Amino acid sequence: MTFADCRTTGFAFGANCTPPALVGGYVCGSLDALRQVVTAEPLFCAYHELDLPAEFDTDKEAYETVFRYPRAEYFAHVRQHGSPKGYAGPAACCRLPWDIDREADLDAALGDCRKLARYIRARYGEFAERGLSVWFSGSKGFHVTLLSVPGFDPLPRTPGVVKALALALARDAGVTVDRTIYDRQRLFRLPNTRHPKTGLFKRFLDLDDLDRLSVAAIRAAAAHPAGFPVPTVEHGSDQLADDWQKAERAVLDDNTGSANGPGRVPPSCSPVVPKFVLDFIGFGDIQDPGRAMTLFRCAAVLAEAGTPAPVVFGLLREPAEKSGLDPAEVDRQIRAGIEHGTRCAKAVRA
Secondary structure: OOHHHHHHOOOOOOOOEOOOOOEEEEEEOOOOOOOEEEEHHHHHHHHHHOOOOOOOOOOOOEEEEOOEEOHHHHHHHHHHHOOOOOOOOOEEOOEEEEEEEOOOOHHHHHHHHHHHHHHHHHHHHHHHHHHEEEEEOOOOEEEEEEEOHHHOOOEOOHHHHHHHHHHHHHHHHOOOOOHHHHOOOOEEEOOOOEOOOOOOEOEEEOHHHHHHOOHHHHHHHOOOOOOOOOOOEOOOOHHHHHHHHHHHHHHHHHOOOOOOOOOOOOOOOOOOOOHHHHHHHHHOOOOOOOHHHHHHHHHHHHHHOOOOHHHHHHHHHHHHHHOOOOHHHHHHHHHHHHHHHHHHHHHHHO
16 A cells, blocks of 8 residues: 555544544653553653643653654564564654754754745745744754645555655755655654753744844744644645655655665675664664673674765664763763674684
């Protein structure tokens, strides 16, 4: 089943376009805390509107998965495997996401956020005026989402379609965004939660505030949480549906031909990447005895397999920093791991 199939068989685009009752992953505390399965939309709304039960604390970090999943299939996977990791079934995306981070240059991030928002509003008109959301992340940049009615139905290729469409829109807007947030199990910080490094909150900005507030004013507003109604739409967008279908067609075309995709020749020797490395990169999963050692081990394994040092840094730096490690410690552990892995590789060849 594809979105194109849904669209030709009476896919609902009428009034009351609200996200369905799907489940998602939820983490409270650091990224390596236990991942819980929750009904996703009520949780998101509770954080966004600051209508949380007493036992919830916005001073704690809290995250939800970018994608959402049909309850039966997702719970069946969790029961069988003991965790959500490795789930590859149908997924939905109720809000098309972008993450704009600019290290040490929040003014540049704000400028790019405004540029992306202007482009989306121009492309999708009234739909975007009602369905576009922007938040200051509490640290280095901004999160942008657009209600994505075409993504409400859980389908097998949704993560690939979302990545293709989001990156295409960002490219057309002339904005560089984080490409790593579109993994099937990727976590995204929830609104009104405090960033552990800056002490600032992920703060919602209405579109007027986005255009008029300075970085200093935005940071001042983010000193405390504030509840806002969750943006809703009363109808779909034919333009968004067309764009979604185009992205889906590109993903389907890319998956035709060989199992490796069109024109791809499998390498004659493909080193096996250990599961703990894949879990750290994809899920921020931390192994005993802790974050620093997990990072060191990942860097060492990749270096021993011949991965160039810049690639090792590119793969590991973001999940390591999101785990809460200080940037200086991240660099130190990756360098030490690369040195260790390189020595091991030389010893094997000797």
